[in-house]
Amino acid sequence: MEETVDGPSAEAGRCLEHGKRLLYFCKVEKLRVCSKCVIVGSHRGHPVASVEEALSELKELLSACAKELESKSLEHSLRLEEINRNVITTKEEVEALQRQVGDDFAALRSVLDAEEKALMEQITTEGQGTLEELSRLKMECLQRLEDLRTLAEPLHTALQTDNLSEVLKVLNISSDGTCFSCGPVNExxxxxxxxxxxxxxxxKVWKKMFQVIQTVAEPFTFDPLTAHPHLQVSINHRSVTPRHEALPVGYADCRFDTCLCVLGSEPLSSGKHYWEVNVRNKSKWDLGVANISIPRHGDLIYKPNRGIWCLMLRDGCHYEACDDSDIELEIQRKPGRIGIYVDYEGGEILFLDAETMQTLYVFRASFTEQLLPLYSPCIEEKGTPGDQQLTIFKLNL
Structure with a gap:
């Protein structure tokens, strides 16, 4: 670099103060200087270099800056590409979800519309038939009233006369039953x-709607052969309770021997599945889904890269999603029942508050083997046995 000055000396590359050529570069003030400036002048003691060396060093700095800028540009270009891909993916996902929601609601509306139409037609048919029968009875009754009025006229006339013959005549007609020929009203x-x-x-309509609802709460069960010895599975295999004392069960390759866990009986290898677990007022539990090959002996690590996708509760209020890094969840309302939804092909595991159907957390993965539900009621706590249980909800229709 060279000091910017006016005049012939500057243009000739000479020092304005000493008249010597500017052959050096002051690294402190970033200026070209002459030898006298360096020795006795204002730049004495400053680190200097020849103009050629300084130019080389400065170009190296510029080259490093250029490379850094190029690296940052590439980084931002890649980021922009990712953003654009996400824009496209988001639009596609939004459109796909809108189509799915539209189709799902259309199916429900179709059931509702069909049920409403059929019921309206039945009510109309039943009502019309009743009205027609009542109309017939009404006309019949009116006709009988007219006939009775016709028969009553001679009687009223006879009652107004003093002619014995006329009275006897009407009385004879009445006594032979002619005036009651219309008969009694028995119909x-x-x-x-x-x-x-x-x-x-x-x-009733809600129950019929289950004919078109593809995913409902499934009556899953616990597999007692996998239950830790301190876990007792109920006779119907739908409840599990922690025990202080171990049950007299034998060793098995499929049984957990360290973690207080039990697996579900139903393997998942395709399709969409949903089930619910009653957690009641428990202050701690673990719920999730695991690869069928997870180890049953020794400690378990709740991580997706270990084949386990898990949600846990501790101290009655701390909810945590065990993702690649543990994520503490802000859940205002304490769920009494947790819903778990697995879309095998879609690569999703959702945890929901089953009472409000609010999504609590979503795992995304690519499944390569069968999955099994994973449950842990954790260690026995104070309270009644019923409060210790995890129970799989069964939807009774």
Whole structure:
């Protein structure tokens, strides 16, 4: 670099103060200087270098800066590409989800519309039939009233006369039953039987909607052969309770011997599955899904790279998703029942508050082997045995 000055000396590359050529470069003030400036002048004691050396060093610095800028540019270019890919992926995912939601609601609306139409037609048919029968009975009754009025006229006339012959004549006619020829009214009056359309209509329709709902709470069970000796599985295999004392069970390759865990009985290798677990007022539990090949002996590490996707509760209020790095979840409402949803082909595991259907956490993965539900009620706590249990919810239809 060279000091910017006016005048012929500067243009000739000479020092304005000493008139000598500017052959050196002051590294402190970043200026070209002459030899006298370096020896006795204002730049005495400053580190200097020849202009050629300084130019080489400065170019190296510029080259490093250029490489750094190039590296940062490449980094931002790659970031921009990723952003653009995510834009496209997001649009595609949004459109796919909108189509799925539209199809799902259309299927539900189709059931509702069909049920409503069929019920309306039944009510209309039943009501119309009743009204037609009542109309027939009404016309019949009106005709009988007219006939009775016709028969009653001579009687009223005879009651107004003093002619014995006329009275006897009318009385003879009446005594032979002519005036009662219309007969008694024995035919029952029909009524609209609307009670057969009463009852829990919405519930009845809701049950019919399960014909089109593809994913509902499945009645999964615990596999007692995998249960740790301090876990007791109920007779129906839908509840598990921690025990202070070990059960008299034998060693088995499939049984956990260190972690207080039990696996589900139903392997998942395709499709979409959903089940719910009652956690009640428990202050600690572990719930998740695991590869069928996870070790049963020794400690378990709840990590996706170890084939386990898990949500856990500690101290009654601390919820944690055991992802690649543990993630503490902010959950305001304490769920009494946890829903677990697995989309095998879609590579998703969702944990939900089953009472509000709010999503608590989502794992994304690519599954390569069968999966099994994983449960741990953790160690026995104070309280009644019922409060210690984990129970798989069964939807009764």
């Amino acid at each position: 029952p009056i029909v009524r609209f039987k609307g009670e057969k359309f009463h009852g829990p209509l919405q519930y």
